[in-house]
Amino acid sequence: MSVLPYLVAVWIFLVGCYGIATSRNLIHAVGCLAVCQSATYVLLLAVGYRDGGTAPVFSDVKPGSRPVVDPVVQALALTDVVVGATVTALLLALVMQVSKRHGTVDPDELSELRG
Amino acid sequence: MTRRVRLWILAVGGAGLAALLVAACLELPGFGGTSHPYGDRAVRASLARRTANTIASINFDQRAFDTLGEMSILFASVLGTVVLLRQTRDERRAKPEPAYVALPVRRYALIVLPVALLTGLYVIAHGQLSPGGGFQGGVVAATALHLLYLGADYRALERIRPVGLYEVGDALAASAYLVTGLAGLIGGAAFLANTLLPYGTFNTLSSGGTVPLLNAAIGMEVACAVVVLLARFLDQAVEIEQEGGT
Amino acid sequence: MNRRAALSGALEVLAWWAALMALWLVLISAPATLELVVGAAAALVGALAAGGARRAVSGR
Amino acid sequence: MDDPLIVVTLLLVAACATAAVAVRDPERQALVLAVLGTTLAVLFTVLQAPDVALSQLAVGSALTPLLLLLSVRKVRRRGRKKDKAR
Amino acid sequence: MNGWTVAATAALAGGVGATVWGVATGPLRRRVVAQNLSTSLACPSLLLLAQGYDRPSYVDPALVLALLGPVGTLVFARLLAEDLEKDPPKAPWLTYAASGFGAVVVLVLCVVGGPDRAMGKLLVTGALLVGGNLIASRALAGGIAGSRHG
Numbered sequence: 045m046s047v048l049p050y051l052v053a054v055w056i057f058l059v060g061c062y063g064i065a066t067s068r069n070l071i072h073a074v075g076c077l078a079v080c081q082s083a084t085y086v087l088l089l090a091v092g093y094r095d096g097g098t099a100p101v102f103s104d105v106k107p108g109s110r111p112v113v114d115p116v117v118q119a120l121a122l123t124d125v126v127v128g129a130t131v132t133a134l135l136l137a138l139v140m141q142v143s144k145r146h147g148t149v150d151p152d153e154l155s156e157l158r159g
Numbered sequence: 160m161t162r163r164v165r166l167w168i169l170a171v172g173g174a175g176l177a178a179l180l181v182a183a184c185l186e187l188p189g190f191g192g193t194s195h196p197y198g199d200r201a202v203r204a205s206l207a208r209r210t211a212n213t214i215a216s217i218n219f220d221q222r223a224f225d226t227l228g229e230m231s232i233l234f235a236s237v238l239g240t241v242v243l244l245r246q247t248r249d250e251r252r253a254k255p256e257p258a259y260v261a262l263p264v265r266r267y268a269l270i271v272l273p274v275a276l277l278t279g280l281y282v283i284a285h286g287q288l289s290p291g292g293g294f295q296g297g298v299v300a301a302t303a304l305h306l307l308y309l310g311a312d313y314r315a316l317e318r319i320r321p322v323g324l325y326e327v328g329d330a331l332a333a334s335a336y337l338v339t340g341l342a343g344l345i346g347g348a349a350f351l352a353n354t355l356l357p358y359g360t361f362n363t364l365s366s367g368g369t370v371p372l373l374n375a376a377i378g379m380e381v382a383c384a385v386v387v388l389l390a391r392f393l394d395q396a397v398e399i400e401q402e403g404g405t
Numbered sequence: 406m407n408r409r410a411a412l413s414g415a416l417e418v419l420a421w422w423a424a425l426m427a428l429w430l431v432l433i434s435a436p437a438t439l440e441l442v443v444g445a446a447a448a449l450v451g452a453l454a455a456g457g458a459r460r461a462v463s464g465r
Numbered sequence: 466m467d468d469p470l471i472v473v474t475l476l477l478v479a480a481c482a483t484a485a486v487a488v489r490d491p492e493r494q495a496l497v498l499a500v501l502g503t504t505l506a507v508l509f510t511v512l513q514a515p516d517v518a519l520s521q522l523a524v525g526s527a528l529t530p531l532l533l534l535l536s537v538r539k540v541r542r543r544g545r546k547k548d549k550a551r
Numbered sequence: 552m553n554g555w556t557v558a559a560t561a562a563l564a565g566g567v568g569a570t571v572w573g574v575a576t577g578p579l580r581r582r583v584v585a586q587n588l589s590t591s592l593a594c595p596s597l598l599l600l601a602q603g604y605d606r607p608s609y610v611d612p613a614l615v616l617a618l619l620g621p622v623g624t625l626v627f628a629r630l631l632a633e634d635l636e637k638d639p640p641k642a643p644w645l646t647y648a649a650s651g652f653g654a655v656v657v658l659v660l661c662v663v664g665g666p667d668r669a670m671g672k673l674l675v676t677g678a679l680l681v682g683g684n685l686i687a688s689r690a691l692a693g694g695i696a697g698s699r700h701g
Contacts, residue, residue, distance in 0.1 A: 046191065050184035052475045056482040058177055063486035065169045071491040071536055075498055078529065079482050082505055086478065089512045092198065095191035099513045100202050100213035103289040103362055103434065104608045107206050113513045114198030119217040123229040125520040126294040126381060129528055133388050134236040136536040137243040140395060143540040152162065214516045260695050264625070265462065267686040272458050273451035275618050277425050280447035281432050282519065282611065289608045290515035298523035299615060302622060305531070309625040311462045318461040364439045385528065396535040431671035468552065470560045477568060484575035492631060496582050499623050500574045500589045503616070504567060507593055510600055510612060518612045526616065526623040534630040
């Protein structure tokens with residue numbers, strides 16, 4: 045079953061998209077977006093894995109003594125986790141503004157309000 | 160466009176996307192394969208520059224320009240949040256009441272705050288040796304400060320955290336990252352090139368040339384950004400009220 | 406009176422600094438000189454934060 | 466894929482992500498997202514990525530829940546006023 | 552798959568799996584306790600993995616989890632205080648069992664590791680984990696009274 049990690053990443057992504065599409069509360073939708081983002085981390089790290097490999101951090105292991113996993117995908121995932129958190133904060137700030145202006149955070153109710 | 164029609168469109172679109180994604184997954188190389196061309200070259204380049212943590216070497220040395228992009232995204236989203244959550248004319252600021260917190264919880268917060276701050280600084284400082292770096296350490300340090308809000312109340316936190324200072328710190332750290340890059344340019348090599356400082360001895364704090372400097376700049380920038388972010392959210396949730404008084 | 410308060414405040418920061426320095430020594434793997442210098446600075450920041458936090462909480 | 470540890474952690478993360486979407490109330494979802502952050506960190510450690518695990522722990526354990534709950538509190542207080550006014 | 556990773560797999564599948572189910576269903580008081588338990592079970596698992604993979608540097612994420620896990624639970628105790636006041640969680644034995652498990656794992660690893668520098672870090676992690684776990688459950692059980700502005 046060497047395709048399970050990829051399928052789990054696809055499942056998490058689809059579940060997150062379903063959550064965003066059918067959410068009745070914008071804050072819940074932002075949470076589902078965070079789930080979608082975590083799907084990309086799972087896929088990235090699954091691509092970079094090597095059987096029997098260890099992390100390419102040589103502070104406590106001699107370089108070259110053990111096979112290592114791919115560090116490039118880890119660098120991508122690492123920065124994205126923190127930036128994703130601040131982007132989530134920006135989205136929540138937008139939700140607060142929507143709630144302040146329209147008094148509701150239900151996307152269906154929002155689409156009916158005009159002006 | 161009733162809700163039912165939308166659900167149908169979602170179901171059909173979702174099923175199509177799922178089928179394509181699963182088909183793609185079956186074509187991917189097996190999980191745990193041994194062909195990682197970029198990884199091997201990255202490890203070799205990192206060891207050549209005597210940086211023990213290859214991921215820090217990638218983030219702050221081989222792809223430092225990309226991290227500059229990540230940092231500007233982070234800076235822009237914090238800027239956007241500050242603009243969005245400012246206090247508008249029809250709102251007033253109510254003083255936060257002191258909250259009752261049990262003594263053991265308060266003592267725990269007062270003890271763990273400096274320990275978490277020190278751990279955050281440790282994670283930043285040893286970014287290019289052991290697992291860690293500016294991004295993680297910055298968030299840990301910033302979260303440590305807010306233990307005061309959790310252990311006591313928002314008034315105590317406001318007393319210890321002047322927001323203006325952290326906004327200036329955020330901008331300073333971002334420009335420090337840029338200046339370090341320009342220094343590479345002035346030094347005759349490329350922008351953000353790691354040719355200025357000696358690479359030092361392997362697995363020590365001064366190894367890796369400019370990686371520790373960029374690490375510290377990112378650490379300070381992320382810490383200040385998160386403090387400013389949480390300051391605006393706490394203001395909105397705890398202090399600022401509509402004129403009608405919610 | 407505030408001279409004595411300032412003295413006890415300084416003593417408290419010093420105590421926090423020593424404790425955090427000990428914690429730093431536990432965290433790092435090899436005590437090189439540069440590590441100790443960075444550790445001393447970090448412990449000082451932590452100690453000042455600890456002192457400030459206690460004053461912020463008690464000075465209601 | 467001989468490693469049952471990877472299979473267990475992957476299924477744990479999948480179940481927690483599904484739960485995070487299935488829970489509709491934002492406050493309860495913040496709780497599930499905090500646990501999702503922890504399970505993701507364990508998965509990253511199993512996939513030999515301690516840096517990313519550290520990053521996910523720092524962000525997912527205290528920062529994201531705090532942001533979510535503060536916005537829920539702001540939105541809920543506005544909602545309460547609207548109901549009173551109606 | 553040496554002994555340590557088998558123990559970690561068992562702790563993850565049994566313990567953390569139960570907390571995921573606990574946090575997704577049931578009344579709010581049980582969900583909050585489940586979130587607190589998920590931290591106090593995941594941290595020993597990380598320590599076991601660090602020993603199983605023979606990588607002392609993997610203790611750093613476990614240390615940060617032992618530090619920030621209880622802080623996350625304090626966030627929930629603080630901001631859900633109004634909802635928790637109505638039926639505060641009263642399941643101390645679960646929390647004590649989890650802290651006991653954490654303490655046992657840390658002690659076993661200290662004995663195996665021998666008195667070197669890594670043992671100090673393990674003891675700090677263990678102290679933070681058990682202390683944080685107990686304080687967080689104390690806060691959940693009513694340590695923070697809900698107030699509109701606080």
